Amino acid sequence: MPRAPKKTETTPTVRVKRTRRATDTTPTPVTEVEISRLAYQIYEARGRNGGSPLDDWLEAERQLTSR
Numbered sequence: 001m002p003r004a005p006k007k008t009e010t011t012p013t014v015r016v017k018r019t020r021r022a023t024d025t026t027p028t029p030v031t032e033v034e035i036s037r038l039a040y041q042i043y044e045a046r047g048r049n050g051g052s053p054l055d056d057w058l059e060a061e062r063q064l065t066s067r
Helices: 032-045 053-065
Strands: none
Touching: 032 053
16 A cells, blocks of 8 residues: 655745735726715715716716726
8 A cells, every 4th residue: 555645844824915005006996886886976966866877887987997
């Protein structure tokens, strides 16, 4: 019967969480939840009448991606 390879002690792998710094210019992805919330705020600011949900969505997306 073949022998199993001998286990050697290894240092456990540690994952380092990358934090954003003020100098980091990598954009954070915008989620659909964020766009949806802002689109609804735009709708409410308009008085909850008229307009287009698509236009509100696109405006919210534009605002969030340009920040």
